[in-house]
Amino acid sequence: xxxxxxxxxxxxxxxGARALPYLLSLPALLVCIAILIPFGTAIYYxxxxxxxxxxWARQMNWGENYLNLFTDPAFWNTVQVSxxxxxxxxxxxxxxxxxxxxxxxxxxxxxxxxxxxxxxPLMTAPxxxxxxxxxxxxxxxxxxxxxxxxxxxxxxxxxxxxDTALLTVVLVDIWVYTPFIMILLLAGLRxxxxxxxxxxxxDGVPRSFxxxxxxxxxxxxxILTASLFRLLDxxxxxxxxxxxxxxxxxxxxxxxxxxxxxxxxxxxNVGRSAALMIIxxxxxxxxxxxxxxxxxxxxxxxxxxx
Amino acid sequence: xxxxxxxxxxxxxxxxLSRRDLVRGLGALGVSAASANALIGMATSRxxxxxxxxxxxxxxxxxxxLNKHPYADAMxxxxxxxxxxxxxEVTYDVFPEDVYFDKVTAALASGSSEYDAFxxxxxxxxxxxPAGWITDLNEWIxxxxxxxPNYAWEDMLPGLRASTAWNGVPGGALGSADAKQWCLPxxxxxxxxxYNRDMLAKAGVAVPTNMGELxxxxxxxxxxxxxxxxxxxxxxxxxxxxxxxxxxxYANFGQKDLNVSADGKLSAAMNTSESKAFHAxxxxxxxxxxxxDWSTYTWYQVGTDLGAGASAMIFDADILGYFMNGGDxxxxxxxxxxxxxxxxxxxxxxxxxxxxxxxxxxxxQKKDAAWYFLQWATGAEHGLFGAxxxxxxxxxxxxxxxxxxxRARLENSYPGYVNQHDVSAPGAKIYFTAQPLFFDxxxxxxxxxxxxxxxxxxxxxxxxxxxxxxxxxxxxxxxx
Numbered sequence: 199x200x201x202x203x204x205x206x207x208x209x210x211x212x213x214g215a216r217a218l219p220y221l222l223s224l225p226a227l228l229v230c231i232a233i234l235i236p237f238g239t240a241i242y243y244x245x246x247x248x249x250x251x252x253x254w255a256r257q258m259n260w261g262e263n264y265l266n267l268f269t270d271p272a273f274w275n276t277v278q279v280s281x282x283x284x285x286x287x288x289x290x291x292x293x294x295x296x297x298x299x300x301x302x303x304x305x306x307x308x309x310x311x312x313x314x315x316x317x318x319p320l321m322t323a324p325x326x327x328x329x330x331x332x333x334x335x336x337x338x339x340x341x342x343x344x345x346x347x348x349x350x351x352x353x354x355x356x357x358x359x360x361d362t363a364l365l366t367v368v369l370v371d372i373w374v375y376t377p378f379i380m381i382l383l384l385a386g387l388r389x390x391x392x393x394x395x396x397x398x399x400x401d402g403v404p405r406s407f408x409x410x411x412x413x414x415x416x417x418x419x420x421i422l423t424a425s426l427f428r429l430l431d432x433x434x435x436x437x438x439x440x441x442x443x444x445x446x447x448x449x450x451x452x453x454x455x456x457x458x459x460x461x462x463x464x465x466x467n468v469g470r471s472a473a474l475m476i477i478x479x480x481x482x483x484x485x486x487x488x489x490x491x492x493x494x495x496x497x498x499x500x501x502x503x504x
Numbered sequence: 505x506x507x508x509x510x511x512x513x514x515x516x517x518x519x520x521l522s523r524r525d526l527v528r529g530l531g532a533l534g535v536s537a538a539s540a541n542a543l544i545g546m547a548t549s550r551x552x553x554x555x556x557x558x559x560x561x562x563x564x565x566x567x568x569x570l571n572k573h574p575y576a577d578a579m580x581x582x583x584x585x586x587x588x589x590x591x592x593e594v595t596y597d598v599f600p601e602d603v604y605f606d607k608v609t610a611a612l613a614s615g616s617s618e619y620d621a622f623x624x625x626x627x628x629x630x631x632x633x634p635a636g637w638i639t640d641l642n643e644w645i646x647x648x649x650x651x652x653p654n655y656a657w658e659d660m661l662p663g664l665r666a667s668t669a670w671n672g673v674p675g676g677a678l679g680s681a682d683a684k685q686w687c688l689p690x691x692x693x694x695x696x697x698x699y700n701r702d703m704l705a706k707a708g709v710a711v712p713t714n715m716g717e718l719x720x721x722x723x724x725x726x727x728x729x730x731x732x733x734x735x736x737x738x739x740x741x742x743x744x745x746x747x748x749x750x751x752x753x754y755a756n757f758g759q760k761d762l763n764v765s766a767d768g769k770l771s772a773a774m775n776t777s778e779s780k781a782f783h784a785x786x787x788x789x790x791x792x793x794x795x796x797d798w799s800t801y802t803w804y805q806v807g808t809d810l811g812a813g814a815s816a817m818i819f820d821a822d823i824l825g826y827f828m829n830g831g832d833x834x835x836x837x838x839x840x841x842x843x844x845x846x847x848x849x850x851x852x853x854x855x856x857x858x859x860x861x862x863x864x865x866x867x868x869q870k871k872d873a874a875w876y877f878l879q880w881a882t883g884a885e886h887g888l889f890g891a892x893x894x895x896x897x898x899x900x901x902x903x904x905x906x907x908x909x910x911r912a913r914l915e916n917s918y919p920g921y922v923n924q925h926d927v928s929a930p931g932a933k934i935y936f937t938a939q940p941l942f943f944d945x946x947x948x949x950x951x952x953x954x955x956x957x958x959x960x961x962x963x964x965x966x967x968x969x970x971x972x973x974x975x976x977x978x979x980x981x982x983x984x
Contacts, residue, residue: 250613251631251940255982266980272973337796338814358797360958446741447799448955463606464743465944466613466631 237479243472250466263473272449280453280478283364283439284432287371288425294372295379295424296417302380303387313384319374328441331370332357357442360450367451370438375431379424386420387413419496426489433482454478556652561873562591568877569611569622570596571604574827575691575860576623578890579881585889586880592873612637617867620874626668626859627747629686630938634672638863640684644875655879659901663933664689668861674939674983675764687861688882689900691890694855694932695752696924697842698825700835703729703816715753715785715846718819722793725816734793736806736818741954743946744802747936749819750786750953751856753846755935757782761945762937762974770939770983772971774949784963787956799954811835819844821858822924823897829918841920843927853928856935859900898925905929941981945974 213221247259267273298316302309319327334342335356346354357366390413398408436455439445445452445460454474461471570576576598583594597619599607605628611619612632624632632638644650645657657665666679668687676683697718699711704721707728712718722734738745751761759782763773773779790798795809807824809815811833818825822841829839845853862878864871880886887904890896892913904910905925914921936942952970955961961969978984 249940249981250635252981253635270976332800335797353796355797358799360955360960443800444741446951446954447958448741448951448960460947463609464947465941466609466635467944 240472240475243468244476246469248467248469248472250468259469263469264477267470267473267477272452275449276452276454276457276474277481279364279449279451280433280435280481283368283371283435283451283453284429286364286368287375287432287435288428290368291372291376291379291428292421292425294376296383296421298376298380299383299387300413302384305388313381316377316380318377320377322374323437324370324374325437325441327374328367328370328438331366331373332442335366358447360447363443363447363450367435367439367442370442371432371435374438375428379428382424382427383417383420386417390416419493419500422489422493422496426486426493429485429489430482433485434478555654558590558652558876561870561876563593564870564873565593565595566620566868566870566874566877567618568594568596569608569619570598571623571860572598572600573623573860574895575890578894578896579886581894582886582889586877586886589880590876592876594877612865612867615867617865617869619865620868620870621862621864621878623690624687624861624863626687626861626934627743627936627942629668629861629863630670630940630942632863633670633684633686634940637866638686639866639868639871640686641688641864641875641878642685644872644879645685650872650875651879652883655883656901656903659884659903660689660882661692661900661902661929661932663929663931664692664857664859664900667857667859667934670938673768675762675768675770675937678934678938687863688878690860690862690882691896692857692859692898692900692932693748693821693823694853694857694898694925694928695748695820695844696822696825696853696855696928697817697819697844698810698822698828699817699840699842700732700810700813700815700838701840701919702838703732703813704840707816711840711842712817713842713845714848715782715789716848718817718844718846719785719789719792722789722817726793729816732814732816733795733809734816735789736795736801736809736815737790737798737820738803738806739790739794739798739801739950739954739957741799741947741951742802743943743950745950745953746946747856747858748803748821751935752844752854753786753819754779754782755854755856756846756850758847760935760937761949762939762978764937770937770978772974772978774974775967775971780964780967783953783956783967787953787963790957794957798957810839822921826897826918826921827895837917839918841918841924843924852931854931854935855928857932859934939983941977941983944977948973948977 244263245258245260246256247262248256302313322330331342334340337343337355340356343354343356346352355362357363394412394416395408398412434455435453436459439451439453440456440459443451445456455478458471458474458478461467461474570579576596580596586592587594604623608622608624608628609631611622612635624638629638633640645655651657665685666683668689669679669683669685670676671680671682672684697711703725704711707725709721709724710717712721718735724734725732726734737749757778759776759779760773763771765771795801795805795815803820803824806815806818806820807828810818810825811828811831813835825839825841828835830836843853845851862881864874864878868874882900884901884903887896887899887901888907888910891899891904891910892907897914899905899910911922936946949970952961952966956963956966975984
């Protein structure tokens with residue numbers, strides 16, 4: 199080692215205090231860019247007559263795709279089916295998830311074990327769950343068809359009939375996603391303060407009154423959060439429906455994502471597909487805004503009461 | 505090679521001896537079947553190489569995008585002979601059919617040069633061609649410097665050559681003089697009847713020869729055969745429901761999907777009174793004698809039901825019946841085949857065809873080398889190898905269909921198959937109007953059919969609605 203080495207200490211890379219915030223926020227900024235660029239591109243495409251199979255006809259049509267959609271009865275069917283599917287799945291999963299969470303609320307070994315076991319469907323890819331249900335509802339050898347025949351419905355058509363197709367895919371969705379709601383609400387229930395419940399027990403308040411007036415209001419923020427997550431997911435449903443019926447029979451299950459997928463990959467109609475996605479984004483935005491506004495209002499009220 | 509063996513192989517190469525006779529002759533000389541095949545392979549490679557520089561692209565590699573299919577399996581099994589012939593390297597990716605065309609669309613739309621050639625259906629080229637993703641192969645077919653003299657393009661069945669060529673004009677006739685050859689036919693399917701011989705005999709039902717008889721026979725079979733329904737046809741909400749049996753029968757009544765006006769404008773043609781009558785009969789047949797969950801049926805369910813004995817007949821791809829008659833299917837060896845002209849007044853069947861074809865990507869950087877692969881893979885030699893040794897049916901070349909060994913093999917194991925082919929092949933072609941909205945309109949057609957079968961809408965009203973929607977879409981796209 200020479201004297202020079204000792205004299206020159208190792209220079210450390212230093213980040214200026216001004217640059218640090220930018221550097222720390224860079225990953226988040228990059229993610230935002232990666233979202234905003236496709237979003238902007240989708241808006242741009244949605245304003246074009248753009249079909250890959252007709253490159254010569256590509257031109258800006260400034261909203262004609264939207265106009266065509268709004269005047270097409272099939273589009274309104276898609277809106278109706280998507281919203282019905284989302285409302286049914288979220289509503290039913292909420293009721294069932296809450297019921298199961300209430301049953302498992304008490305911390306016992308059995309309840310803990312069951313709550314973990316009930317998460318199994320969440321580990322199954324929805325498309326695989328749909329294929330599994332497709333086999334179970336097969337009229338020749340499906341176990342559910344057999345059970346239906348025992349119950350006096352020998353000709354129950356499940357997903358292949360327009361009368362029962364929605365019910366069938368909703369059942370699959372419930373099977374896959376109810377555990378998600380259950381686990382969120384269970385966590386909420388177990389984190390509620392015990393004093394109000396103890397006070398109600400001392401006063402001999404009926405259990406139904408406790409549920410409606412204490413449990414449910416205190417659990418509402420959790421219910422709203424779980425509903426929001428599920429709603430966002432459910433309104434974008436693709437895999438279960440596509441794997442089971444490809445949107446049929448007829449247009450019974452032609453939800454947004456299936457319609458957009460078919461428009462892009464099968465028809466190569468980029469403009470229409472992008473317009474559908476932008477409309478779905480707008481619907482999702484409005485619904486989430488409503489949820490978040492209510493969630494904030496509840497929080498404010500809780501603070502005010504405190 | 506000994507002199508006698510050489511003479512035999514020489515006679516085979518000159519066309520004086522069938523492949524079967526050659527193998528038999530070599531066997532008599534003590535040559536094992538495997539060695540005989542190797543000898544034939546070597547000899548044919550030499551013959552192929554005789555007047556053409558197959559080694560021109562030696563050392564070059566081409567990459568293929570393939571669908572998981574017996575045609576691809578047959579090609580892969582014979583790939584070593586191509587490599588030996590050309591000194592080229594071939595790599596490939598194989599995807600299951602469920603995702604295959606999404607992969608193709610993504611690869612082509614991105615302009616990627618990863619894949620030089622790929623499997624496609626003729627209908628898909630109505631999108632890929634005008635989009636500029638694939639190349640007009642006439643440039644190579646007509647260039648003697650790039651195409652071996654014995655390639656024999658004219659040997660391809662004429663209906664298939666025409667069906668894979670389109671001028672790109674919406675409504676333009678397939679195979680017209682100005683048509684571009686977007687792909688090369690590789691293997692194809694006609695839509696005819698495959699039936700369970702035991703079930704028909706048990707029910708005392710004769711093989712139906714027209715739509716009325718088919719409807720009656722299917723109803724009787726549904727009633728008389730325990731655990732089986734009468735006739736399997738596709739029903740999923742997809743264009744693939746329309747193109748097989750349905751369109752073959754529809755075309756047999758002289759009906760078409762679209763009208764093309766003198767000024768080239770397109771309009772819906774599926775709500776004529778004849779079309780309505782046909783649809784009503786088709787819907788009745790499914791309601792009375794189709795599978796219970798018909799609206800979810802793809803080719804897979806149609807085929808496996810027949811193979812498992814859950815259906816007595818199918819009106820679908822003949823090769824589906826072919827495959828269900830072998831392997832470990834419960835009904836293997838019990839199936840029969842028949843040509844089917846739905847219209848009692850029609851002179852012959854009019855099977856609409858599905859043609860697995862090979863196309864070349866415009867973005868390929870090795871087009872000439874890729875062409876060497878394409879001409880080998882669609883050549884008569886590989887066609888005969890695949891048809892004789894593998895399950896490369898239906899071959900697209902007349903010379904393969906004329907091969908005695910191949911015909912005998914089919915006759916022995918697939919009764920009626922050769923006859924159904926020979927009777928139907930002259931009328932086999934694509935009966936759709938070539939235009940870029942093909943998938944949109946046929947998928948909607950399938951959805952309408954589902955509504956009619958489910959009783960959601962009467963046939964007449966359903967077809968009128970469908971026609972109005974088709975016209976609206978054509979107008980929106982600037983085609984109507």
